[in-house]
Amino acid sequence: MQFFRQFIGNLYISRRWYLLLCVCTLAFFCAYFFTFLFLPALALLTALTLLSLLDYILLFLSGGRLEAQRILAPKLSLGHENKVSLELHNRYPFTVRITVIDELPEQFQERDFALYAKLQYDSSTVLDYTLRPLSRGHYHFGLVLCFIESPLGLFQKKTAAAPAATVKVYPSFHELRKFQLLALSESNVSGEKKIRRLGNSLEFEK
16 A cells, blocks of 8 residues: 555646647547558657656656745734745756645635745755734644656656644734834833832831
8 A cells, every 4th residue: 555655646647648648649540541650650659658657767766855844933923914935955866846735724715725846956945925814723734745747747746745734823913012012112202200109108118
C-alpha cells in the first residue's frame, strides 16, 4: 500500500499528455486511410512513451524533493488582513513548476485557492497571501499540497510539503493597542496633577 501511494497514488497526468495522446490517436486514424502515415504515427507513439517514462523518472526516481514551510502568526486578528507566507525551496536537479494548494480553514469557504511558482535548481521563493477572519475561534489549516512538474510537463507529482496547523482568532488586538496608546497619550498631555489629601489614608502622615 505504501509503495502504491508513493509511486502511483501521487501521480497525476497533465493536459499536455492527453493532448499528445490525442495527436497520436488521430495519426493512427489517418493511417487507416493513408498507409504511409503508419510509421510516423508509430514514431509519435514511441516518442510519447519514452518521454513519459523519462518524466516519471525525473519526478519520482531522481532523488529530488520540494521543501515548504507555512509562516503565520500564532494569533490572527479578527476583521483584519492577516499575512500568511509559504516558503518554497527546490531540491530537484532541474527547474520545476509548482501549483501550491494551501488547505485553508473551513471558515473561509475557499474551495479553489491555489498559488503558482517556477523554481530553478536549488532556489527559493516566498508566496504571500492574506486572510481576513470574520469570527472568533480556532482556525485549522490543513496540509500544504504541492503539484510538481518537470520541464517536460507530462506528469505531476503531488506531495504534502508542510504539515497542518491550528491558530486562534481574537478580537482586533491592533485596535486594542491603538486605544491603549491613545489613552496613554491623553493622560500625558492633559496636564492634570494628582493631589494627595491628608487624612484620607490609614498610613502615618507627617
